Amino acid sequence: MNWTPQGKHLIAGEWLGGAAVFRSSPAHGPAHDFASGDAALVDRAVQAAEDAFVTYGQTARAERAAFLDTIADEIEARAEAITEIGTQETGLPAARLQGERGRTTGQLRLFADHIRQGDYLDRRHDAALPDRQPLPRPDLRLIQRPIGPVAVFGASNFPLAFSTAGGDTASALAAGCPVVVKGHPAHPGTGEIVAEAILAAIRKTDMPAGTFSFIHGDSHDVGTALVNHPLIRAVGFTGGLRGGRALFDLCAARPEPIPFFGELGSINPCFVLPQALAARGAQIAAGWAGSLTMGAGQFCTNPGLLILHDHAAGAFADAARDALTDATAQIMLTDGIAAAYREGTQRTDHAATAILRNDSEGRNARPNIYQTTATAFLADHSLSDEVFGPLGLIVTVSDDDQMLELARALEGQLTATLQMDQGDTPLAGRLMPVLERKAGRVLANGWPTGVEVCEAMVHGGPYPASTNFGATSVGTMAIRRWLRPVSFQNIPDALLPQDLRDG
Structure with a gap:
């Protein structure tokens, strides 16, 4: 499939340009010009989303499920073109883009199946008790209802699974909420072709044109206008702490504050317990090295912190260094991310002892321990x-008590890992009550780089890992972010939402 970006915004079914443009900065291949959005385009998109909500928010679950399935079909129909533009813009290998595309279509279909079942609606019914004394009880029915237009920010490190049609968009659409996406300037062409797929699905399933819009932008102005728009009811964001916190503060400072579901970062501590360290320390070190460098370390679940007892730290550090001695440079997603990595390495130089020290140049990164x-x-x-x-x-600890002290001092995390053997169970039992308060996902004898898209996954955690510890951005529970409970008292059956009616 031959495909070239239009460089335009998708606003309620129309492709629109503009006077202001920015040029993409691909890892390889041709650069392209893209229109840069403004507040007027944001207003047009959000107004269209609000108009669409009147219809889309009332669609049957089966209709929305068919829409999600059709988006997945349309993405797959553009598979080769998506891989081509995605690898050019991000520098990610084709196999990674193909796998991420499968994850993207898979979660769309997972959400479709989930809403068909209807359990997420949490329907409750307390039947009327007209003869109850001293007062009768009215008929009460509860259901989760969509909240309205949602703003989604594309992520730099996942051009498909966390961007245009990624988990935030897919879950909001599943809930019945129109979406306005602010595309990430690191992969604008990838965002645009996926927007084309969503538009094709809108037309094939006769959904309102304003159900989805996509706006390019290389400045903070578009994002600020989107978050501040009074008709936006919630925001989904995956990115860095500084930018996410700024948007979070904007959401809270609005005349009518709205929820901000931001995933902001994590160092994902891994605790290597003594028995496991003694039995298979070199194996654990090699596994850590592989997880640490997967995808040039550009995963929010990258295990950047490893804690163990000091008496065995030397052998472990040697094994980790040996595993990475011949590691080649890997290209990073953007020049800015590469520069931030170099700055972080230089900052760590002044605070810790280097076990493996490599210089990184340009857009490439080499591992450091x-x-x-x-x-x-x-x-x-x-x-x-x-x-x-x-x-x-x-990080080395002198004994078990200091390991617990360090665990208690950690900030909120997306994940926390225990590397343990059977003999480590007593210490692991002491750590578990701490770690479950610190992380959204606790795992044993694995590595956190790999977030399964399924019913039981939680990808979130206490601040600063995310801004809402009760939510997840991966898995079917992600849909609940875009719903709110509504109770109906003595409402005639004909006026109730379809999913609450008798019969």
């Missing part, structure tokens, strides 16, 4: 800041 003590880690907050890329920090 550092080591410090728990006492030094607890005294220097900068060591707990995420470095987005293949950088790992080993």
